[in-house]
Amino acid sequence: MSANLYGDTPSSPTKDHIISVIVRDEPRVLTRITSMFARRGFNIKSLSVGTTENPGVSRMTIVVGGDDNILQQAIRQLEKLIDVIKVIDHREEKFVDRELVLVKVTITPETRVEVRHIAEDFRARIVDVGRYALMFEVTGDEGKITAFIEQMRPFGIIETMRTGRVALSRGSNADIPTQVYTDGGSKSLEPVLGDVEI
Amino acid sequence: MNGAQALWQTLINHNITTVFGYPGGAVIPLYDALTGFPEMRHILVRHEQGASHAAEGWAKATGEVGVCIATSGPGATNLVTGLTDAMMDSVPIVAITGNVPRALIGTDAFQEADITGITMPITKHNYLVRHANDLPRILAEAIRLARSGRPGPVLVDVPKDVQLELFSGEIPAPHARPESPSPAREAIERAIEALKKAQRPILMVGGGAMDASKEIIEFAKAWNLPVITTLMGLGIYPSKDPLWLGMPGMHGSVAANRAITNADVLVGIGLRFDDRVTGKVSRFAKNATIIHVDIDAAEISKLVHAHIPVRGDAAKAARYFADHATYLENKEWHDKLQEWKDRYVRHPVWSAGYAIKQIVDQLSDDDILSTDVGQHQMLAAQLARFQKPRRWLTSGGLGTMGFGFPAAIGSALADPGVRSIVIAGDGGFQMTAQELATLTKYRIPVKIAVINNSFLGMVRQWQELFHENRYSEVWLGDSNPDFIKLADAYGIHAVRATNSEELESAIQAWLNHDGPSLLEAVVPNEHGVFPMVPAGASLEEMVETHEEAKQKQ
Numbered sequence: 001m002s003a004n005l006y007g008d009t010p011s012s013p014t015k016d017h018i019i020s021v022i023v024r025d026e027p028r029v030l031t032r033i034t035s036m037f038a039r040r041g042f043n044i045k046s047l048s049v050g051t052t053e054n055p056g057v058s059r060m061t062i063v064v065g066g067d068d069n070i071l072q073q074a075i076r077q078l079e080k081l082i083d084v085i086k087v088i089d090h091r092e093e094k095f096v097d098r099e100l101v102l103v104k105v106t107i108t109p110e111t112r113v114e115v116r117h118i119a120e121d122f123r124a125r126i127v128d129v130g131r132y133a134l135m136f137e138v139t140g141d142e143g144k145i146t147a148f149i150e151q152m153r154p155f156g157i158i159e160t161m162r163t164g165r166v167a168l169s170r171g172s173n174a175d176i177p178t179q180v181y182t183d184g185g186s187k188s189l190e191p192v193l194g195d196v197e198i
Numbered sequence: 199m200n201g202a203q204a205l206w207q208t209l210i211n212h213n214i215t216t217v218f219g220y221p222g223g224a225v226i227p228l229y230d231a232l233t234g235f236p237e238m239r240h241i242l243v244r245h246e247q248g249a250s251h252a253a254e255g256w257a258k259a260t261g262e263v264g265v266c267i268a269t270s271g272p273g274a275t276n277l278v279t280g281l282t283d284a285m286m287d288s289v290p291i292v293a294i295t296g297n298v299p300r301a302l303i304g305t306d307a308f309q310e311a312d313i314t315g316i317t318m319p320i321t322k323h324n325y326l327v328r329h330a331n332d333l334p335r336i337l338a339e340a341i342r343l344a345r346s347g348r349p350g351p352v353l354v355d356v357p358k359d360v361q362l363e364l365f366s367g368e369i370p371a372p373h374a375r376p377e378s379p380s381p382a383r384e385a386i387e388r389a390i391e392a393l394k395k396a397q398r399p400i401l402m403v404g405g406g407a408m409d410a411s412k413e414i415i416e417f418a419k420a421w422n423l424p425v426i427t428t429l430m431g432l433g434i435y436p437s438k439d440p441l442w443l444g445m446p447g448m449h450g451s452v453a454a455n456r457a458i459t460n461a462d463v464l465v466g467i468g469l470r471f472d473d474r475v476t477g478k479v480s481r482f483a484k485n486a487t488i489i490h491v492d493i494d495a496a497e498i499s500k501l502v503h504a505h506i507p508v509r510g511d512a513a514k515a516a517r518y519f520a521d522h523a524t525y526l527e528n529k530e531w532h533d534k535l536q537e538w539k540d541r542y543v544r545h546p547v548w549s550a551g552y553a554i555k556q557i558v559d560q561l562s563d564d565d566i567l568s569t570d571v572g573q574h575q576m577l578a579a580q581l582a583r584f585q586k587p588r589r590w591l592t593s594g595g596l597g598t599m600g601f602g603f604p605a606a607i608g609s610a611l612a613d614p615g616v617r618s619i620v621i622a623g624d625g626g627f628q629m630t631a632q633e634l635a636t637l638t639k640y641r642i643p644v645k646i647a648v649i650n651n652s653f654l655g656m657v658r659q660w661q662e663l664f665h666e667n668r669y670s671e672v673w674l675g676d677s678n679p680d681f682i683k684l685a686d687a688y689g690i691h692a693v694r695a696t697n698s699e700e701l702e703s704a705i706q707a708w709l710n711h712d713g714p715s716l717l718e719a720v721v722p723n724e725h726g727v728f729p730m731v732p733a734g735a736s737l738e739e740m741v742e743t744h745e746e747a748k749q750k751q
Binding site: 027028031035036039069076077079081083 | 314315318319322323326343494495496499500
């Protein structure tokens, strides 16, 4: 019956889970989050961080690898951190996720046109043009980006840079109600903490 | 008022008037300001580790926040063991450290250490204070955090120039203690339905239920539930009560471990199913429906799957169970448990177990007993009989040698009306023995018993059982100090007993001495602690004697 975190009876298969973590924008927050993952042996597959529309609040999208137990533990351990305002498990609702990638592809006079055609099919933008290379910017979900890279591979990929995934829930509601951080301008810790269950 | 003065005033406003600390370069402004606050009692320890454990002892004995202070760099890093210990055992302490001036932070300045970085995984939260004006607010928040929800350690790092900076605000009033969450009604009602049908139920309580003792007793009696208290939970349920089965786990009682293996419903409150409690986790309580009540959602189903999770306050949950009780007769189950309860280890007349039994038999219900870590700790846990919570201070999760003696100092100062007694081994005592100076300085009446078997006894036991008697680096007998002379060097009364006849009068002389005193019991070294569940084995593989353990090899 027992399901053990590191044990011999994984209760569900290992897969990637996408979560959003709303955090206070304080020094070391990123370290606190990632060190929790490191300490407990959880795997971060991708991590993107950015500021939000509310000063003092940042948002992270984390892709966690592991079974359901690991995901659940990761979420609950995150929720205990004082700087974490909310964790959103995107299994619970519909969401949109995107990734941006820069890809530098080798071209020759013979391949130039074909490469550009493929790029158009993917709605990739050319962001740098050189005599022997083109650089593309592609946004999309993970599948689209992987497919684009695979299409370009035969022509010769010089280098790529992916941002990691970012996600937002669908619909008209914000993931956290704005009153959680009422006085947006202040860096004060009090109003944030006062509304978060510890 | 400068930052340092604001810091002291904030502590005083929070009714914190005893702190344990050690000065150094980066906290000189703090110690300078201290002279202006005569109502603040500062206890000068002899090593910062002692300060952290004393703060823990204070917190464990009272349930209130204990405070320790250290300077930057080496002073701060010396707190690491105590902070980790407090994290593992959910002890509310606040550590205040000095740091180099702001302009020098990050330059590898003299006595600089990134203590907020170092302590990130071993504190509930920590702060680097950047402006004096933030200091009282952050300190107030740290105190609130330490004791709210699942308690734990919080560190506040204060650069030296912030201590000197002008503070121009108001000192905040203490935060109201946050209401702890009530369990969801549906969850607890599911639990009650499951419990009603139980034939072989047990209630298991851990340190998280320390302040729910009254409700736990009512719960158990109303339902007629046998009660197991973990190492951290000893005293929550009175050992005099016939429903009490003892401690579970590696050195738990036969009754507790057999009860867990055979139970059909296990209610766990305020515990985290540590591997020393569960043994092999896949075989733990394998026949039972597990109801787990905990304030920390992350503990539920972390190691042992909870069939009925109940997140919330221990006292509120136990009160609900008690108010909706069904008396469960289950005579057959109770008869069986009684049979197991009659199986306990009898210690030979001169042994560590014998000496510890003689000592703990002298304890009153109010006395606070601290221990260090090792064989003596497990023997004391098995043999002492606690009737009240917060009378037993031990390092559970981290197993910190050196914990017991400074923790006893903390508890003795927290409640001068009670006797504070520590049982230590010859190994662990030497890890913080320098705190004898603290006893002398303040005439703190701690009673120290050193159970001297000339070995690191617990390691020796494992080497004996699992490593074919290869006693690698565990013999201390050739180099132990003369403990009587050591105590004498610090001006502390001491007596020695080397056999059972001497022990009785030595105990009287030791306990009746006015002021601090030390008892050394020189015991044979060949005895192990039993019963024992070998590491990695399941509770049902518990062995009750040394011979049985060897046979199983």
